[in-house]
Amino acid sequence: MSETPTRDLFPGSLEMMILQTLRREPMHGYALAQTIRVASNDLLHVEEGTLYPALLRMLKAGWVSSEWGVSARNRRVRVYRITAAGRKQLAREVSAFERMLEGFRRVMGTAQS
Amino acid sequence: MKRLLERLRIRQSIAEDLEAHLEEKAAAFMESGLPEKEARLRARREFGNATMIAEDSRNVLGWARLDNLIMDLRYGLRMLWRSPGFTAVVILSLALGIGANTAIVTAMDAMLWKPLPVDHPENLVRLVASRVRRNDLIGLPAPLAEALNRGSDVFEGAIAESEDGLSFTYDGRAERVMGAAVTPNFFSVLGVRTILGQPFTEPVRAGQWAAEAVLSYRFWRSRFGGDPSVVGRTIHLNTHPFTIVGVSAASFYDVVRGIDPELRIPRMPDGQSLAEIDLIAGKANFDWNVMARVRPGVTLAQASASADAQFQDVLRSSMDAEEAKSLGVGRLRALAGDRGWPEHLAPFATPLFVLFGLVVGVLMIACANVASMLLARAAARRRELAVRCSVGAGVCA
Numbered sequence: 001m002s003e004t005p006t007r008d009l010f011p012g013s014l015e016m017m018i019l020q021t022l023r024r025e026p027m028h029g030y031a032l033a034q035t036i037r038v039a040s041n042d043l044l045h046v047e048e049g050t051l052y053p054a055l056l057r058m059l060k061a062g063w064v065s066s067e068w069g070v071s072a073r074n075r076r077v078r079v080y081r082i083t084a085a086g087r088k089q090l091a092r093e094v095s096a097f098e099r100m101l102e103g104f105r106r107v108m109g110t111a112q113s
Numbered sequence: 114m115k116r117l118l119e120r121l122r123i124r125q126s127i128a129e130d131l132e133a134h135l136e137e138k139a140a141a142f143m144e145s146g147l148p149e150k151e152a153r154l155r156a157r158r159e160f161g162n163a164t165m166i167a168e169d170s171r172n173v174l175g176w177a178r179l180d181n182l183i184m185d186l187r188y189g190l191r192m193l194w195r196s197p198g199f200t201a202v203v204i205l206s207l208a209l210g211i212g213a214n215t216a217i218v219t220a221m222d223a224m225l226w227k228p229l230p231v232d233h234p235e236n237l238v239r240l241v242a243s244r245v246r247r248n249d250l251i252g253l254p255a256p257l258a259e260a261l262n263r264g265s266d267v268f269e270g271a272i273a274e275s276e277d278g279l280s281f282t283y284d285g286r287a288e289r290v291m292g293a294a295v296t297p298n299f300f301s302v303l304g305v306r307t308i309l310g311q312p313f314t315e316p317v318r319a320g321q322w323a324a325e326a327v328l329s330y331r332f333w334r335s336r337f338g339g340d341p342s343v344v345g346r347t348i349h350l351n352t353h354p355f356t357i358v359g360v361s362a363a364s365f366y367d368v369v370r371g372i373d374p375e376l377r378i379p380r381m382p383d384g385q386s387l388a389e390i391d392l393i394a395g396k397a398n399f400d401w402n403v404m405a406r407v408r409p410g411v412t413l414a415q416a417s418a419s420a421d422a423q424f425q426d427v428l429r430s431s432m433d434a435e436e437a438k439s440l441g442v443g444r445l446r447a448l449a450g451d452r453g454w455p456e457h458l459a460p461f462a463t464p465l466f467v468l469f470g471l472v473v474g475v476l477m478i479a480c481a482n483v484a485s486m487l488l489a490r491a492a493a494r495r496r497e498l499a500v501r502c503s504v505g506a507g508v509c510a
Contacts, residue, residue: 029130030137048134049166052127056173059123066123071133073140078123078130 012093014046014054015063019082019090022064028077029055055080063089124174128167135160162505199490203483210476217469224371224458224465228451230364232304233406236269237450238416239368240403242424242442250442251456253424254397255380256431257445258296260423261405267419270302271405274367276374277392282349283336290332290375292350293367294393297379300327300361302406303368309333310344310359313379322381326355330363332375350378351389368404368450371457397431399440404450416447 021027021035032055033046058064063086069079082090135156142152160166171180193200228234240257241249253273261271272295279292297320299305300312307327317323326348328337337343346357355378366373378393386394407416424445455462 028133028137030134030141034141047161048131049161049169052131052166052170053173056123056127056170060174068126071137073137075133075136077133077137078126 009044014050015058016090016093016097017044017046018051018054018058018080019063019086019093022080022082023087023090026069026079026081028069028071028079030077031071032080058086061089062086124171127170128163131160131163131167131170135163165505199486203486206479206482210472210479213472214469214476217465217472221465221469225455225462226452229303229368229453230305230362230366231368234451236406236409237303238405238407238413238420238447239450239454240405240420240424240445240447242445244441244443247441249446250399250440251402251454252399253401253403253445254399254427254431255296255395255401255403256383256397257420257424257427258401258403258405259383260427261403261420262296262298262302265419267407267411267415269406269408270298271403272296272299272302272368273380273401273403274299274369275380275392275401276369276372279350279390279392280352281375282352283346291372292392293374293377294380294390295377299377303404305365306362307359308362309341310357312359312361314358317379320382322379322385324353324355325358325379326350327359327361327377328357329361329373329375329377330365331373333360336375350376353387353389367453369402369454369457370452397427402454404453405447407447413447413449417445420447421445 017036018032021032021039027035029048029051033048033051036044036046055064055066059066059080063083064080065083066078066080068076071077138160139149139153139156142155143149147155157163168180229237231237240253241251242253244250252275255273255275258271258273261268264270274293274295276291276293279290281288281290281292297313297318300307301318305312308330310327312318312327313325314323317325328343333339333343343357344359347354348357349355361377378390380393381387381395383395383397386396405416405420421444428442
């Protein structure tokens with residue numbers, strides 16, 4: 001999922017990042033990849049080979065919808081938009097993730113002391 | 114439904130979407146100062162295998178199997194088109210194998226399996242008499258059919274038929290034909306229609322004999338050239354004049370498989386006879402194929418029991434006990450009659466099955482040949498497949 005040598009992200013993280021990014025504004029695939037890259041301060045590179053299957057999975061699940069729009073460079077592109085179900089899913093995922101992180105932190109903290 | 118349409122639309126636009134993505138990417142590189150050609154190259158390199166991405170994305174939406182199948186089929190057709198010689202050899206050898214099988218199975222069906230070309234053949238039973246230590250007796254006395262034809266809870270009607278060679282004279286030309294003597298209700302019980310005229314006139318069907326003949330379709334075509342004005346003409350059978358009253362339907366041959374009598378004439382009522390044609394005499398001779406139509410739902414056992422009772426009556430009334438005893442006939446049995454009497458064709462059944470085995474063998478050999486040819490081709494294509502894989506073809510497990 002990344003070009004710089006990093007570990008794999010946990011499952012579902014890409015979907016979370018996509019939903020989070022789309023929550024701010026609808027955008028097309030390329031802009032989505034760019035936004036995630038910039039927002040992660042160049043730490044995460046989303047490959048197209050992962051991005052598009054993920055987007056379509058989410059389309060199928062009904063978390064995002066899509067329609068034809070125009071890119072910043074004035075090109076006809078498919079613009080993805082988060083749906084109400086997508087927002088709900090994101091909230092669920094984030095709270096689950098936070099619980100997991102909390103648990104992880106505690107375990108690491110206990111081991112340290 | 115709406116969502117399905119939406120998905121179909123998206124499926125179709127994925128490639129377009131990816132293309133737009135690629136262009137955006139190239140444009141971004143150009144904005145950062147790369148020359149156009151290099152920017153495009155780099156965008157494509159980073160992007161990876163666009164076809165695979167499109168494929169993976171489409172598969173997310175489902176129909177992966179169908180997609181793959183369609184692609185495999187298209188690929189297969191393309192490969193066949195590219196080597197017409199190979200394709201021709203494969204098609205030819207399979208066609209020969211399949212054609213031979215079709216021919217034999219068609220022949221077997223026509224000879225052994227196809228029901229009689231009559232109305233509701235499934236309701237027909239043919240009657241045979243069992244004998245002590247001998248084969249079943251197929252020839253029965255015609256009065257049995259008349260007795261069964263009087264109607265009952267079990268039987269709707271019954272017919273009797275017997276064939277013999279007759280001398281047929283028309284237009285001053287004589288020839289040998291096969292004639293069938295039939296009970297006058299033959300056509301109505303079987304539900305065989307005539308394409309010209311009628312299946313015997315009303316008085317004959319009511320039991321009053323007259324010298325009438327119904328031609329078979331094929332004899333009408335071959336001897337009378339399909340002349341539509343043939344009804345009413347006079348022919349001579351064994352020098353006795355008969356009037357043509359009808360032509361039977363083209364599909365009908367007989368209730369006995371393997372024969373197609375040229376014409377049918379009515380059997381005479383009991384006691385009457387014609388000097389010229391002994392075949393139609395109203396006697397109780399054991400020369401008649403007897404077939405009955407049972408009411409719907411009647412089983413063969415019921416039909417057997419009912420017919421046997423009538424048979425014993427006929428035996429008692431039409432011949433003396435001594436004669437009946439000398440014949441050695443026992444009980445009457447009803448057999449399924451939907452395929453008529455197969456005895457004429459029985460000798461051909463075994464050769465036909467042998468032939469069938471042979472053509473199946475030929476088809477197997479053809480298949481094996483085609484398989485080995487495909488194998489040889491696959492071996493020869495190793496290089497091509499290696500190239501396809503290294504340029505990024507999807508790999509099936």
